[in-house]
Amino acid sequence: MNVLAPSLLGADFKNLERDIKTVEAAGAGYLHLDVMDGAFVPSISFGMPVIASLRSCTRMVFDVHMMVEEPVRYVDHVRAAGADLICIHAEACRHLDSAIAKIHETGARAGVALNPATPVSAVDLLLPVVDMVLVMSVNPGFGGQKFIPYTLDKIRELRKRIQDLGLHTDIQVDGGVTLDNVEELLKAGANIIVAGSSVFRGDPGENTRKFLEIMKGPQVTGRELL
Numbered sequence: 001m002n003v004l005a006p007s008l009l010g011a012d013f014k015n016l017e018r019d020i021k022t023v024e025a026a027g028a029g030y031l032h033l034d035v036m037d038g039a040f041v042p043s044i045s046f047g048m049p050v051i052a053s054l055r056s057c058t059r060m061v062f063d064v065h066m067m068v069e070e071p072v073r074y075v076d077h078v079r080a081a082g083a084d085l086i087c088i089h090a091e092a093c094r095h096l097d098s099a100i101a102k103i104h105e106t107g108a109r110a111g112v113a114l115n116p117a118t119p120v121s122a123v124d125l126l127l128p129v130v131d132m133v134l135v136m137s138v139n140p141g142f143g144g145q146k147f148i149p150y151t152l153d154k155i156r157e158l159r160k161r162i163q164d165l166g167l168h169t170d171i172q173v174d175g176g177v178t179l180d181n182v183e184e185l186l187k188a189g190a191n192i193i194v195a196g197s198s199v200f201r202g203d204p205g206e207n208t209r210k211f212l213e214i215m216k217g218p219q220v221t222g223r224e225l226l
């Protein structure tokens, strides 16, 4: 299933509730929440208190992207704040396998994120246990960057590996996604589409509807991608 995940980092920070309700009403399924620690990535965004206070204003799936060193330290806290899906970076974990297990212990779904230069093979052994792989299509840390084209091949390669294993793991793409490149990303095999500035710049409701119109088109189905 294709899902749009507007990234809150692109929203108006003095009107978060308004922006969230707008994209929810327009049909977005996930809310992508970027937690940054100023160490794994250069910037600091927001953390658990903000996530917890937003939990009551929406029924959207809370998809928390942890751009944090050793995120296993925060798994319980982020789950308690309302995360449904917790995504951690392969590059940030000394013990990735046990960090994934820890996420599942809390009852949340677990994702592994890969920076642009991290090969798909980094997550190979974990494909049978993770719910989602996030392919970063910019270097993480900031919204509004340009899509890095070689990451498209990573998405194709990853979808093929997932299919070869007979799995249905979600592939999320994050960074520089626009109305102009989303179709290509879906065709490559991504099915959870993160978009920050291209949703929240201008009219978030209208932008969400435009994304969803395109996303109804090519669905990721088994043999189509072989």
Ligand code: DX5
Pocket (backbone or CB within 6 Å): 007, 008, 009, 010, 032, 034, 065, 138, 139, 140, 141, 142, 143, 144, 145, 174, 175, 176, 177, 194, 195, 196, 197, 198
């Ligand atoms: C970047 C974040 C993204 C960011 C995407 O490090 O992980 O989720 O909000 O923003 P856009 O869609 O503007 O590239």
Ligand code: ZN
Pocket (backbone or CB within 6 Å): 007, 032, 033, 034, 065, 174, 194
């Ligand atoms: Zn993100």
